[in-house]
Structure formats: structure tokens, C-alpha cells
Amino acid sequence: FLYFIGSSAQESIQTVNSAGFFQISHITDTMTVENCIPSDANEVSDTLHGRDATKEHKRQDQRQEKLPSAAPTPLIFFLTTWSYFIAASWGYLRDLFRHFVWADPDLHPKPGYGKLATGATDFFSRRIYRRIRDCWNRPVNTRAGRVIGVMERTSDPGNRNFEFTGNTIPCVNLASYNYLGFSEDIPSVTEDNLTALEQYGTGACASSQEGGQSQVLKELEVETAQFVGKEAAVVYAMGFVTNFSGLAPLFCKDTLVISDSLNHASLVAGVRVSDGRVKVFKHNDLGSLERTVRRSIIDGQPRTHRKWKRIVILVEGIYSMEGEILDLPRVVEIKKKYRCLLYVDEAHSIGALGATGRGVCEHCGVDPADVDLLMGTYTKSFGSIGGYIAGPAKLIADLKRYSGASLVGDTLHSAAAQQALSSLKVMQGKDGTTIGRDKIARLKDNASFIREELRKRDMLVLGESESPVVPVMVYEYHKLAMFSRECLKRNVAVVVVGYPATDPFEMRARLCISAAHTRADMQRAIDAIDAVADVVGVRYALPWPFRK
Structure with a gap:
């Protein structure tokens, strides 16, 4: 049977001149290249019979298996589902009240105007996202350096409208992609x-x-x-x-x-x-x-x-x-x-x-x-x-x-x-300095340091040590908002990520590390996140009975 598949596959494929590359083929027929599949029968046959890979491939795959997984445990899955259920149930109750008792402009738009969204999208925007939307689109009034100025604002109970207080909150900036710190004044x-x-x-x-x-x-x-x-x-x-x-x-x-x-x-x-x-x-x-x-x-x-x-x-x-x-x-x-x-x-x-x-x-x-x-x-x-x-x-x-x-x-x-x-x-050092080389080394050091320290504090941190992207798993809907708000109270700016940017059961905070951060900045952020972890309850690296 495998021999038959191998023979059929070999008959249906041709070689490619790899130098031809993609070439924009839908513009003219003359710009196409041949098929990019191996034509050698032994090569195809070996591929088909090697069902999993060689031992070396398995060892390489094990590298990925050692990394922490974002997949929720059954308990976390249940708790996350329960938090969605509570938020959705309360939202439907409010919709019934607003529909029959107190007119809501979101449910009854002005004559001549249509709703921007309908169905589940409309409900999610009004009753799920709006409740915590103060965690996003926070204005800043400084450059995206190691410390960032977040403009303080207040909102009405439904988070419909925001007003600025005139104050600026200085925060350690873990929210910007300023990996090498070039947004600073060089x-x-x-x-x-x-x-x-x-x-x-x-x-x-x-x-x-x-x-x-x-x-x-x-x-x-x-x-x-x-x-x-x-x-x-x-x-x-x-x-x-x-x-x-x-x-x-x-x-x-x-x-x-x-x-x-x-x-x-x-x-x-x-x-x-x-x-x-x-x-x-x-x-x-x-x-x-x-x-x-x-x-x-x-x-x-x-x-x-x-x-x-x-x-x-x-x-x-x-x-x-x-x-x-x-x-x-x-x-x-x-x-x-x-x-x-x-x-x-x-x-x-x-x-x-x-x-x-x-x-x-x-x-x-x-x-x-x-x-x-x-x-x-x-x-x-x-x-x-x-x-x-x-x-x-x-x-x-x-x-x-x-x-x-x-x-x-x-x-x-x-x-x-x-x-x-x-x-x-x-x-590349073409300016005659070692600033660039030093920044690259410092970024690796900062990323490795904060990832290791957060893992020591029993938080579920994804990714590899060299990566400047440091995701911390939060999972539950209400904890996502709490994590962002509590970090801001402690003068740390972070990005929290939920659905639809991630799986609805794999919400997280994403920390972006910079070479501009000093070790004091890193330590202050770690201490603040450690305190937030106690308040919110996100030490998911520990089994449930042992979490604080």
C-alpha cells in the first residue's frame, strides 16, 4: 500500500528549479516556475516510510515540549468558563431590564441610524469588552522609553466615556516594543x-x-x-x-x-x-x-x-x-x-x-x-x-x-x-561606538533575568529565555482586568491580551523587555508583579492547593 502511494506521488510531481523562486505568477503565465516537490522516487519513498522522523528530529521536537504550555488545566478551563458564564448572564439580565424597563440607546438607536454591530458581536462589545476597556488605549504623553507617562483618566460606571484628570502616572514601560531602546535620545x-x-x-x-x-x-x-x-x-x-x-x-x-x-x-x-x-x-x-x-x-x-x-x-x-x-x-x-x-x-x-x-x-x-x-x-x-x-x-x-x-x-x-x-x-558599530553591541547584550540579559525571576515566583511564563516577549498567563476574564489595573496602581505599564487576539481560554499579560531598562527597573517591575500575583491569584505554575 505504501509502495502504491509512493509510486502515485512520484508520478504526480515534478522537479523545480529553486532559483526560479516565487516569481509573481498570476500576472503573466510566462513568470511561473516548475513544481517545488522532490521528484526522486527514493526520496519520496523514504519520506513516506519515515512516519515520525529520525531520533535527531525527536530530540529537536523535545526542545519544544520542555517549554511551558499555555493550554489550561481542566480546573482552569472550568473556572474560566464559569467567569464567562457569570459575565454573560449578568449582561443578558441587564439587556432584559434595559429593553423592558429603561431604554438603552445601544439597544434602541436613533431613528434613521443603524447599529454598528448585531448579535453576538454586539453583545460581546457592550457586556464583556466595555466592562474592562479601560485596560486598553491608555494615552501617553512621553516617548516610549524605559519610563513612560500614562495620562490618568476616570470613567463613568459603564465605561462609556473617559475624562482626563490632568495627572500623569510615571510607569516602568513593559508595554512598548522598544527592544533595543532606540526610542531613547541617542x-x-x-x-x-x-x-x-x-x-x-x-x-x-x-x-x-x-x-x-x-x-x-x-x-x-x-x-x-x-x-x-x-x-x-x-x-x-x-x-x-x-x-x-x-x-x-x-x-x-x-x-x-x-x-x-x-x-x-x-x-x-x-x-x-x-x-x-x-x-x-x-x-x-x-x-x-x-x-x-x-x-x-x-x-x-x-x-x-x-x-x-x-x-x-x-x-x-x-x-x-x-x-x-x-x-x-x-x-x-x-x-x-x-x-x-x-x-x-x-x-x-x-x-x-x-x-x-x-x-x-x-x-x-x-x-x-x-x-x-x-x-x-x-x-x-x-x-x-x-x-x-x-x-x-x-x-x-x-x-x-x-x-x-x-x-x-x-x-x-x-x-x-x-x-x-x-x-x-x-x-553594526558604524558610528564608531559599541552602543549597538552593548544594547543587544543587555536586552538578552534583561529578558533572561525577568523571565527567570517570575518563574521563581511560581508564575506561568511562556517562551524562551532569549526572547524579549515575556507572556504571563492570566487565563480568567476578570483577572485580566485586575492584573492590568493593579499593575498601573504600582506604576508598571503592561499589555493584557484577550480574545480575539488570543484563545478565549488563554488570556495573558504580555511584557515587552527593553535594553533601555536598568536592573533597578527590572527589579521594581518584578516586585510589583509579584505583589499583583498575590492580589489577583495568577501563580499558575503551582498546583491549585498550594497557590496563595
């Missing part, structure tokens, strides 16, 4: 930014194809490509748009995209607006990835069972809600074994991983040439905005021609481009 970077602002003004007022391509933007593309080890790069004005607009023209209808189940929304949206088909594998489970690739080769396209022209693996360097680092060597091994193509989103890993900040490739010891496309943003480690896609020069040239954001979207503002460019040069 004299050489600030001077370059002011020069660029004076020379180029406040905006390009045009796309890069229509007069918006400044010299500093061109230099940023060249410098970025050299930094990540690629031939060329294209820069976009927004990180989300980089994936959303950059992925859309890459995939034709005969392309299969195999995506991690917890990939960022920008990746999901980018694939959806393309012509490609998508399959999802279990998060960070490379056994699941290999099985999905193998099954896709055997089955071919839906209904017709024709071969896929290409199969593309879509993953992230650091997963932004889990703090987990991609096992890139194993992904590259699978990619080469089945001759797939690989797209890695390095939004959170570029600048934060590797001895010189070159991201997950450097961290894992992988040649950047083994990754077909590298995407990253300037929002996190560089203290700016925008993003880039780096890869083969011909493909990048095609992206500049066919990507919507390059054609009609305003280009990255020159001062923001200069901020990214100057920060990149500091990271």
Missing part, C-alpha cells in the same frame, strides 16, 4: 533625524514609484539587504502593510501556503487577499508541519489533484503572543527535503536575536540563503515605523512593480527612514 541618531526632517520635510506625499523614493530610503533598502544577507530589499511604510501588501502578489492559484496556526494577523490577511490556497499546521509543531507538507504532495490540489506549482512555508522568528523562537534549522531541513519555499517573518526577532542582532538566522546558525524571503519591521528594535521584505533582486524588483503599497501607498517618511537607518548603523 545624540547621533537624533541629530541625523533632525537633519533628514529639515531636508525632506514632514512627508513624501507620493508613492515610491511616483517621486517618493528619497536618497535616505534607497540607502535604507541597501543597508537592510546587506544586514540580513540578501541581494535586495523593499521598504514599506507600515509593518502590517508589509505582509498584507507584500504577500498578495506572490501566490498564484496553484500555490499552496502552509502556515503556522498562530501566525500574526498580517500574515493571515496577506494570504487571504492572494490567489493562493492555505493549509494550517499545529503551532510550532514541526512534526505536524512535515505531515502537512507530505500529505499535500500526495493529495495535490482539491478536486483536480493536480500538482502544486509551489509550496510555501510561512512562519515567524519569534511568535509575538507566545515568546517562542522558531526552530529554524528543522524548518529549513523540511524545506530542503521537500523542496518547498520559506518565508520567515522577523518582526520581533530582527535586532533582538543573534550576537549582532541579525535575527533568527544568526541565532540558530542558519545561512540566510536557506530562507527564500526574510520580512522584518523597523517598529520594534529600531524605534521607527515601517517594514521590509528582503530576498532575490529580481523578485524584489517585481514586488516594487506589483505590490499595491509600493504602487499607490505613501512611502516611508524620510525622518522615520533615517531613524531606522541610523539605528541600523549603530547596531
Whole structure:
């Protein structure tokens, strides 16, 4: 039976010239490439018979198993369900009262106006989210440095309206993506930014194809490509748009995209607006990835069972809600074994991983040439905005021609481009200092320190020690709000994340660590979170009878 499958699969697939890469195939038929599946019968047969992987693969998979899991225990699942039940029941009672006794403008809009949402979405927004929405969209009046100024505000009992008190709450900033601390005032970077602002003004007022391509933007593309080890790069004005607009023209209808189940929304949206088909594998489970690739080769396209022209693996360097680092060597091994193509989103890993900040490739010891496309943003480690896609020069040239954001979207503002460019040069020591190298080392030290200290205090902390994203599991709906409010009382700014950004039963607080934080900042934040853990009850690393 296995021999029959192997023979059938071998007959239905052809080889690929991997140098052809993605090439934007839905624009012209002449820009397609051959199938990216191995054609050697022995290679396919070995793949089919090796049901799980080699012992080495199993050892690599065990690395992921050792990391704490966000999955709730049965008790936590029950308590979380119970908290939702109470909130929903109280909400329905209030709706009945408002409907029959006291008119509610949310239930009865003004004549001539329609409701913005209906059904479950409307109920969730009014009775679940609104009760705790003071935990989000908090205005600040300082730069996103190691300490941030949160503008104090009060609200009515229903959290409908907010009013500012005029006070500012200074907080240790664990809420910003300021990984390397470049949002702080670094004299050489600030001077370059002011020069660029004076020379180029406040905006390009045009796309890069229509007069918006400044010299500093061109230099940023060249410098970025050299930094990540690629031939060329294209820069976009927004990180989300980089994936959303950059992925859309890459995939034709005969392309299969195999995506991690917890990939960022920008990746999901980018694939959806393309012509490609998508399959999802279990998060960070490379056994699941290999099985999905193998099954896709055997089955071919839906209904017709024709071969896929290409199969593309879509993953992230650091997963932004889990703090987990991609096992890139194993992904590259699978990619080469089945001759797939690989797209890695390095939004959170570029600048934060590797001895010189070159991201997950450097961290894992992988040649950047083994990754077909590298995407990253300037929002996190560089203290700016925008993003880039780096890869083969011909493909990048095609992206500049066919990507919507390059054609009609305003280009990255020159001062923001200069901020990214100057920060990149500091990271490489081209300013003649060791500031960049010291920042990278300090970030790793801070991330490892706070993760270890919180785990010592019996909190369930996800991710790996080198990751600057430190998720602390909270789980229950009411505890999410309590955690955020209690941290603010103790002058610590954190981000709490709930549904729909995460699974409704896996709510968490996400701490973002910066090289700008001093050890005193870290200790103060740890002490505050430790006190909050007692108040809220989030020491989930301990069995239930032993929790405080």
C-alpha cells in the first residue's frame, strides 16, 4: 500500500528549479516556475516510510515540549468558563431590564441610524469588552522609553466615556516594543533625524514609484539587504502593510501556503487577499508541519489533484503572543527535503536575536540563503515605523512593480527612514561606538533575568529565555482586568491580551523587555508583579492547593 502511494506521488510531481523562486505568477503565465516537490522516487519513498522522523528530529521536537504550555488545566478551563458564564448572564439580565424597563440607546438607536454591530458581536462589545476597556488605549504623553507617562483618566460606571484628570502616572514601560531602546535620545541618531526632517520635510506625499523614493530610503533598502544577507530589499511604510501588501502578489492559484496556526494577523490577511490556497499546521509543531507538507504532495490540489506549482512555508522568528523562537534549522531541513519555499517573518526577532542582532538566522546558525524571503519591521528594535521584505533582486524588483503599497501607498517618511537607518548603523558599530553591541547584550540579559525571576515566583511564563516577549498567563476574564489595573496602581505599564487576539481560554499579560531598562527597573517591575500575583491569584505554575 505504501509502495502504491509512493509510486502515485512520484508520478504526480515534478522537479523545480529553486532559483526560479516565487516569481509573481498570476500576472503573466510566462513568470511561473516548475513544481517545488522532490521528484526522486527514493526520496519520496523514504519520506513516506519515515512516519515520525529520525531520533535527531525527536530530540529537536523535545526542545519544544520542555517549554511551558499555555493550554489550561481542566480546573482552569472550568473556572474560566464559569467567569464567562457569570459575565454573560449578568449582561443578558441587564439587556432584559434595559429593553423592558429603561431604554438603552445601544439597544434602541436613533431613528434613521443603524447599529454598528448585531448579535453576538454586539453583545460581546457592550457586556464583556466595555466592562474592562479601560485596560486598553491608555494615552501617553512621553516617548516610549524605559519610563513612560500614562495620562490618568476616570470613567463613568459603564465605561462609556473617559475624562482626563490632568495627572500623569510615571510607569516602568513593559508595554512598548522598544527592544533595543532606540526610542531613547541617542545624540547621533537624533541629530541625523533632525537633519533628514529639515531636508525632506514632514512627508513624501507620493508613492515610491511616483517621486517618493528619497536618497535616505534607497540607502535604507541597501543597508537592510546587506544586514540580513540578501541581494535586495523593499521598504514599506507600515509593518502590517508589509505582509498584507507584500504577500498578495506572490501566490498564484496553484500555490499552496502552509502556515503556522498562530501566525500574526498580517500574515493571515496577506494570504487571504492572494490567489493562493492555505493549509494550517499545529503551532510550532514541526512534526505536524512535515505531515502537512507530505500529505499535500500526495493529495495535490482539491478536486483536480493536480500538482502544486509551489509550496510555501510561512512562519515567524519569534511568535509575538507566545515568546517562542522558531526552530529554524528543522524548518529549513523540511524545506530542503521537500523542496518547498520559506518565508520567515522577523518582526520581533530582527535586532533582538543573534550576537549582532541579525535575527533568527544568526541565532540558530542558519545561512540566510536557506530562507527564500526574510520580512522584518523597523517598529520594534529600531524605534521607527515601517517594514521590509528582503530576498532575490529580481523578485524584489517585481514586488516594487506589483505590490499595491509600493504602487499607490505613501512611502516611508524620510525622518522615520533615517531613524531606522541610523539605528541600523549603530547596531553594526558604524558610528564608531559599541552602543549597538552593548544594547543587544543587555536586552538578552534583561529578558533572561525577568523571565527567570517570575518563574521563581511560581508564575506561568511562556517562551524562551532569549526572547524579549515575556507572556504571563492570566487565563480568567476578570483577572485580566485586575492584573492590568493593579499593575498601573504600582506604576508598571503592561499589555493584557484577550480574545480575539488570543484563545478565549488563554488570556495573558504580555511584557515587552527593553535594553533601555536598568536592573533597578527590572527589579521594581518584578516586585510589583509579584505583589499583583498575590492580589489577583495568577501563580499558575503551582498546583491549585498550594497557590496563595
